[in-house]
Amino acid sequence: MDENNSTPTLRDIREAHARIRSLIRRTPVLTSSVLSEMAGAELHFKCETFQKTGAFKARGAANAVLSLSDEEAGRGVATHSSGNHAAALAWAAGRRGITATVVMPRTASRVKIASVERYGGRIVFCEPNHRAREEAAERIVRETGATLVHPYNDSRVIAGQGTVALELMEDVPGLGAIICPVGGGGLLAGTAIVAGSCGRPVRVFAGEPEGAADASLSLASGLRRPVENPSSIADGLLAFVGDKTFPIIQAGVERIATVSDSEILDAVRRLLGILKVAVEPSGAVGYAAVASGRLPVTGLKVGVILSGGNLDLERVLG
Amino acid sequence: MDENNSTPTLRDIREAHARIRSLIRRTPVLTSSVLSEMAGAELHFKCETFQKTGAFKARGAANAVLSLSDEEAGRGVATHSSGNHAAALAWAAGRRGITATVVMPRTASRVKIASVERYGGRIVFCEPNHRAREEAAERIVRETGATLVHPYNDSRVIAGQGTVALELMEDVPGLGAIICPVGGGGLLAGTAIVAGSCGRPVRVFAGEPEGAADASLSLASGLRRPVENPSSIADGLLAFVGDKTFPIIQAGVERIATVSDSEILDAVRRLLGILKVAVEPSGAVGYAAVASGRLPVTGLKVGVILSGGNLDLERVLG
Known part of the structure; x- marks a missing residue:
């Protein structure tokens, strides 16, 4: 892949994977007879909850940072996302010994700020609106020559996220389907590329919050359509599916099921109580879609990606 | 091992392990840079939370059940423990297609009863005192010819529990120490045998609740000493260290640190929030001992056994 804009391949x-494997964790795949019985399918949970920085985002960020030439790297990286991607980019940059600048709204939560700071990221605050964030990020890029690493609409990031499915399919031969959450679509696009290139039919599905159902609406209508004021307890999935990720999703994803916040919370509680894994609401949306019965997976051997574990326990259990 | 009473060897x-490996899960070993930094040691968490039935007890129970001759097996197995061992024995018996009878006090919690029932165990209720339970179990053995499988004071059970450390040492070469919780001592004895037979020095430590510190008192005094009315949030560790497990512990365990219920709860919350794993209080006591700073593990590569995940979330977080 010579360009940051081309569609990634297997x-x-x-x-x-070869580039990032020494930095990331090869996360385990867990099973639960109880959860499989409840779903009527053989579920294999790929636990990115245990990934470095607590989410799969470490993979895409690491691939982007390690893909830079030394000269590019010397000028640093930047992003205007404030969630798991920001922490992941700060972490990856730290591992390469370069600077990551993260633009965050002044209103960002202490937890998100602390998470970026923990990995040594440099934070630039701006007004809490999308335009201010983009402008601040552009100014940083202009002034420092930093490379902007988009949280999902970037081929290197999509390729990095695809390594989740790569490991899952290596570790669990014979999967009939793979399911993951969709927000901006980086993980889902990477998954679709891997599943579509393996030489045998592996169906790809996704779960999306009802309150941020742009990807499912877009897939159904064939046109990329945002929703106004997206809102969900799955706060990592509010992004609008990207113009780079959407065509890959159209080509390789069979169906996206939407789930309510209450279904997402049930999924989080069940994963905690039965699988014994702390999964954040956004990370549990693929499983919530399976549990909803809205996906045709009965009797299949199914890979379910639990994409992150940065759970606010009190919010979920309180 | 010809006899159920001899001391098990490596x-x-x-x-x-060869006998049970197709029934049990090879549980993953997880790490967390944050928890390692906090402890000043390189921690490797062996997660028996993800074991069949939710605890390492599945190993000892499976080994005991699979060690029976067909004739013995035909008469079934029995126990008068009502915790994770009871569920594990019911599960193991179910896998061999034989009957497990579990004597439980009439006052046992719905959760414990449901857990045994889920695996097809036959429950016999008795008055809620130790003597009534032992008598009921003896009567069942007399009447049915069932084999009594003690939760820890049994060589086959100890050998089964030792497979946790066997896998841990295979998966993490170069461990300098292993730590686990101690109640009746089956897991700790099995761990001590493995660590003591591997041909290089691996120190063995344990954690024990302050309110049930019989094993640490016994180890310090050289004599097996019960405590009266043991009590702790770690309700799986209230048993009195066994006369079969204690000599093995004396021979191979360097130190047992006691921890308060508040330290145990802190450990549970930290494992949930940082490692992202649901560990029950009893299962977190080894880690609580490491976190207390009362064990000499600074700078070591340490295997920490998280022995079970049957967590009552509301009790811990409420």
């Missing part, structure tokens, strides 16, 4: 994802 | 534990 080969790019394999190269990404 | 060879017995290897044989137990």
Whole structure:
């Protein structure tokens, strides 16, 4: 892959895996007879909850940072996302010994700020609106020459996220379907590329919050359509599916099921109580979609990606 | 091992592993840079939380059940423990297609009863005192010819529990110490045998609740000493260290640190919030001992056994 704009292939994802494997964790795949019985399918949970920085975002960020030339790297990286991607980019930059600048709204939560600071990220605050964030990020890029690493609409990031499915399919031979959450679509696009290139039919599905159902609406209508004021307890999935990720999703994803916040919370509680894993609401949305019965997976061997574990316990259990 | 009463050896534990490995899960070993930094040691968490039935007890129960001759097996197994061992024995018996009878006090919690029932165990209720339970179990053995499988004071059970450390040492070469919780001592004895037979120095430590500190008192005084009315939030660790497990512990365990209920709860919350794993209070006591700073593990590569995940979330977080 020569360009940051081309559509990644299985080969790019394999190269990404070779590039990042010494930095990331090969996360375990867990099973639960109880959860499989409840779903009427053989579920294999790929636990990115245990990934470095607590989410799969470490993979895409690491691939982007390690793909830079030394000269590019010397000028640093930047982003205007404030969630798991920001922490992941700060972490990846720290591992390469370069600077990551994260633009965050002045209103960002202490937890998000602390998470970026913990990994040594440099934070630039701005007004709490999308335009202010983009402008601040552009100014940083202009002034420092930093490379902007978008949280999902970036081929290197998509290739990195695809390594989740690569490991899952290596570790669990014979999967009939893979399911993951969708927000901006980086993880889902990477998953679709891997599943579509493996030489045998592996169906790809996704779960999306009802309150931020732009990807499912877009997939159904064939046109990328935002929703106004997206809102969900799955706060990592509010992004609008990207113009780079959407065509890959259209080509390779069979169905996206929407789930309510209450279904997402049930899924989080069940994963905690039965699988014994702390999964954040956004990370549990793929499983919530399976549990909803809205996906045709009965009797299949199914890979379910639990994409992150940065759970606010009191919010979920309180 | 010909007899149920002899002290198990590393060879017995290897044989137990070969016997049970198709029934049990090879549980993953997780790490967290944050928890390692906090402890000043490189921690490797062996997560028996993800074991069949939710605890390491599945290993000892499976080894005991699979060690029976067909004739013995035909008469079933019995126990008068009502915790994780009871569920594990019911599960193991179910896998062999034989009957497990579990004597439980009439006052046992719905959760414990449901857990045994889920695995097809036959429950016999008795008055809520130790003597009534032992008598009921003896009567069942007399009447049915069932084999009594003690939760820890049994060589086959100890050998089964030793397979946790066997896998841990295979998966993490170069450990300098292993730590686990101690109640009746089956897991700790099995761990001490493995660590003591591997041909290089691996120190063995344990954690024990302050309110049930019989094992640490016994180890310090050289004599097996019960405590009256043991009590702790770690309700799986209230048992009195066994006369079969204690000599093995004396021979191979360097120190047992006691921890308060508040330290145990802190450990549970930290494992949930940082490692992202639901660990029950009893299962977190080894980690609580490490976190207390009362064990000499600074700078070591340490295996920490998280022994079970059957967590009552509301009790811990409420």
